[in-house]
Amino acid sequence: MLALDGGTPVVAEGAVAPWPQVTDEDRHAVLRAMDRATPWHWPMDEVRDLERAWSEWTGMPHVLAANSGTAALHMAVAAAGVEPGDEVIVPADTFLATASCVLQANAIPVFADTDRGTFAIDPDRVAERVTGRTRAVIAVDLNGLPADYAALRAVADRHGLALIEDAAQAHGARYRGEPVGGLADSSAASLNGSKCLSALGEGGLFATRDAEQFRLARRVSMFGEELAGQGRDYNARIMGWNYRIDVLAAAFARSQLARLARSTEVREANGAALTKALAEVPGIRPPIVPDDRTHVYFFYPLLVQPEELDLDLPVDVFRDAVEKAVAAEGLGIARWQPRPVPAQLLFQELRGYGKGCPWTCGHARPGHSYRDLDYPVAEDVCLRRLVLGQSFSSLGPPNTARTMELFAEALHKVLVEERDALVKLARDGMKG
Structure with missing residues (x-):
């Protein structure tokens, strides 16, 4: 049973150490x-x-x-x-x-x-x-x-x-x-x-x-x-x-x-362990790490993919239900940057630092505007993204591979074991 419905949360209070680690x-x-x-x-x-x-x-x-x-x-x-x-x-x-x-x-x-x-x-x-x-x-x-x-x-x-x-x-x-x-x-x-x-x-x-x-x-x-x-x-x-x-x-x-060298090793290992543990959890896309670089997981971004589960739910409705259900399981998860930067009012209205400057200060070429259509991938990422990491669900030390197992268990519970309850939560949200 989902914790939202009275079940026991997967991640107990205090099971995840906050960041930064202070010595x-x-x-x-x-x-x-x-x-x-x-x-x-x-x-x-x-x-x-x-x-x-x-x-x-x-x-x-x-x-x-x-x-x-x-x-x-x-x-x-x-x-x-x-x-x-x-x-x-x-x-x-x-x-x-x-x-x-x-x-x-x-x-x-x-x-x-x-x-x-x-x-x-x-x-x-x-x-x-x-x-x-x-x-x-x-x-x-x-x-x-x-x-x-x-x-x-x-x-x-x-x-x-x-x-x-x-x-x-x-x-x-x-x-x-x-x-x-x-x-x-x-x-x-x-x-x-x-x-x-x-x-x-x-x-x-x-x-x-x-x-x-x-x-x-x-x-x-x-x-x-x-x-x-x-x-x-x-x-x-x-x-x-x-x-x-x-x-x-x-x-x-x-x-x-x-x-930093030691904490980086821990972050890399924890991120790899979490990605491996999420391989059997459909409906979300873990981060991809190309072979020519390393990842330290300040954020561990997840893209929700209701299409992968053959759900006819709007992406934002499914995302919000996942966020709500996972948070109730004791795992700190959140949205980050809900829109691309050029979609913020500062740029949409060319407010700048007053009277339209710097666009209207006489030095810029005319005709600048910021259209959503110019950033389709960023728009889609912002729509689908939820993040773990930062301070609230840190991948840094002293958290370990066992902590990452808890993260994965919470996501598995919500997206696999209790998927019907998750879908109901989403549909109830649409009604509200």
Whole structure:
């Protein structure tokens, strides 16, 4: 019997450990940072330690810590030389910040559709979107899986474009043996508390191979000033922000980074175990991992497929019933990004940051609009997607293969053992 109907939930309360996993080492690192934080100075040792460690991890020689992944993305766009009226190609299916960072440069996001297999930006669709105004491409390592950087690099090089990596969800993953964060000209990573590399609160990391990009990004992050050594001249050269990371967040993230290799191994093993266990569960499509890359499962995305069960139910009705039934079994499952980013009102109504800017500010080419028909794969993915992972049903340590068995048991119960009850739930929902 479904838990919704009075049955016993498959996953008992407390059976799944939350993320991030906090250890005594993390606590000591934060306390040590507190002791070293006075007298106040910048940059603090913990910030520099984090930057050096991320540089070693990614192979990127220049790293700046920031107060969020969103800030790091803005720094990357500015450092790439994106200016008013320029166009930047971004995925239609991503988090808003991948596109809003372009608006922050008074430039125009141009959306490209999704690869149905990997959920990453489709390189062929990117090539179709290039115009004489295009300055850069932002690829996203969505859910924890790297994009296809060889194909994207070919497009970028053919048109002389900067390639930026949004690595917010994929710390620890690899593409053709190379680590996320070091797969493009520059990269931005989030350290949001739920991320695979966590600052517990908020934080970000910008990384680049280019010394000039590093200098420009540092201006953006520090009030537009040019920093020389330890001194400040309080003379803004450009419009800048205060994107400095909190020292306690930096200390926590640095401590977590010391365990990233091990936590990545656990995530990869747990994801593989869950995918294997779901092989006998119809009606959902687990994530696909190409042979040339690894997945760290910040999200474990599932696409609902009522057609596979010969059910004449609307996809959204079936999806909502699955979500409700699985959640009642004690397994944290949720929708994520219910619509492609260009379908959000910010873009549908060309609101921008006021009076239609940047589209109406005189620098952009006229005629920009964002039509649903241009992103059919992203629309379908957003319609069908439910996710496990993040903090509420983490695939990270200390969760194990046994935890993944519980995940699979909950899904098997709902979609196989109690399918009739699930269908009734869906049909009742249609009546309501």
